[in-house]
Amino acid sequence: MTDLLLLPGDGIGPEVTAQVRRVAERLAPDLAIDERPFGGTSYDRHGTPLTDEALALAKASKAVLMGAVGGPQWAGVPRDKRPEAGLLALRAGMEVFANLRPALCFEPLADASTLKREVVEGLDIMIVRELIGGIYFGSPRFIEEIPGGKRAVDTQVYTTPEIERIGRVAFELARKRRNKVTSCEKSNVMDSGLLWREVITDLHQRDYADVQLEHMLADNAAMQLVKNPRQFDVIVTDNLFGDILSDEASQLTGSLGLLPSAALGEPGRPGLYEPIHGSAPDIAGKGIANPLAAILSFEMALRWSLDRPDLADRLFAAVGRALEKGARTPDLGGKLTTIQMGEAVLAEL
Ligand code: ATP
Ligand code: MG
Numbered sequence: 424m425t426d427l428l429l430l431p432g433d434g435i436g437p438e439v440t441a442q443v444r445r446v447a448e449r450l451a452p453d454l455a456i457d458e459r460p461f462g463g464t465s466y467d468r469h470g471t472p473l474t475d476e477a478l479a480l481a482k483a484s485k486a487v488l489m490g491a492v493g494g495p496q497w498a499g500v501p502r503d504k505r506p507e508a509g510l511l512a513l514r515a516g517m518e519v520f521a522n523l524r525p526a527l528c529f530e531p532l533a534d535a536s537t538l539k540r541e542v543v544e545g546l547d548i549m550i551v552r553e554l555i556g557g558i559y560f561g562s563p564r565f566i567e568e569i570p571g572g573k574r575a576v577d578t579q580v581y582t583t584p585e586i587e588r589i590g591r592v593a594f595e596l597a598r599k600r601r602n603k604v605t606s607c608e609k610s611n612v613m614d615s616g617l618l619w620r621e622v623i624t625d626l627h628q629r630d631y632a633d634v635q636l637e638h639m640l641a642d643n644a645a646m647q648l649v650k651n652p653r654q655f656d657v658i659v660t661d662n663l664f665g666d667i668l669s670d671e672a673s674q675l676t677g678s679l680g681l682l683p684s685a686a687l688g689e690p691g692r693p694g695l696y697e698p699i700h701g702s703a704p705d706i707a708g709k710g711i712a713n714p715l716a717a718i719l720s721f722e723m724a725l726r727w728s729l730d731r732p733d734l735a736d737r738l739f740a741a742v743g744r745a746l747e748k749g750a751r752t753p754d755l756g757g758k759l760t761t762i763q764m765g766e767a768v769l770a771e772l
Contacts (some may be wrong), residue, residue, distance in 0.1 A: 433766035434702025435712035436490020442765030462492030462506035486728035491702035509560025519686035522552040526672035537688035552665025586622040593659035594631035603656035680713030683720035696720040713752040739772035
C-alpha cells in the first residue's frame, strides 16, 4: 500500500518535490512512496491531466503531495484537459472539503532587511477554508442575454452538515493551538451567512464550549488582518472569503516559497498537501525555487495523514534551524539553489 503519493506536476513542481522525496527518505525510510505524472506533464504523456489510475491510487494512499500544475505551454489545451482541471478533479475525487492554510512568520525571517519588505513578527494564524461548496459550486449559475446587455448569476449554497464538518475541523485544530476560533461570514447581509453563524454557534455550545469562539464579519476580518493580525489563532470561513483572507494573510509572512497547505476530507481519508505557490514558469528549470513550502507541506502530511506528529515536529524544527543558520534561496534574498536548500534541511535532521 502506498503511504505517500507524490504528484510532482509542472514547472517548479518536480524541482521542489524532488527535495521532499529526499527529506522523506531520510526522515521516514519506512514510508512507501509512489509517484505519478500530473497536470500538463500527464496531459503530454497520457492525454489527460489526471489519469483514472492516478486518481484511484491517490484515493488509496494515506497522503498525496503535489508540487504545482500549469504553465504557458498548455494555454491552448481544451478547458477540460487543462492542468488546472486535473487539480479540481483531484480535489473533488478525494472529497477534501477543508483547506488548511497556515500563515506563519518564521522568526529568522522577521528581519525585513533581507526580504526588503515588512513582515509581521510572531504571526501564527491557521485559516480553515471550506473548499468544495459555496458560491464556487452553487447552482443556478449562468450568463444570459437580456435587453440592454447580459445577466450573470452565481448562487451560494451551504447546508447544516457542510458547515458543521468544517466547523469541527476548526475547533479540533484550535484545541491543539491557542484555543481560539474566529468564524467569518456576512450574516448581516446574507442568509447563508446567518445559517453559518447559527450552525457554528450550536456546534460550539454542543461540543466545543471549552474553545473561545468569536464571530466576525468577513469585511471586518479583512481589515483586522492588516490592523492587528496577531489577535487571530484559527479562522474558519467559507470558500470565497477563505480564498481572499488566506491570500491576504499569506502576504504578512514574507514569502510565497515558504507556505504549505493541506486539504482534508473525512477523518481517516487521505489528505492532499501542496505548497500555496504555483508552477512559477518564470524560474522553472533554473534550479532556484525554494523547496521549503513543499517540504513543509510534507510536514503537514506527517501530522494530519501519516500519523507521525513526532517526525513532523523534527522536520519543522530542522527547517527552523536551517533558516536560523542563514539558508536562503533567492526569493529570501540568498543564493542557495533548490538542491542546496534541501541539503540544508537534511543537514539539520
Ligand atoms: P498560479 O496561477 O499557478 O497560482 P501564480 O500566478 O500565483 O501561479 P506563482 O507560480 O505562485 O504565481 O508565482 C508567483 C511569483 O512567485 C513568481 O515570480 C514566482 O517565480 C515566485 N515563486 C513562486 N513559488 C516560488 C518558490 N517556491 N520559490 C521561489 N519563488 C517562487
Ligand atoms: Mg496563485
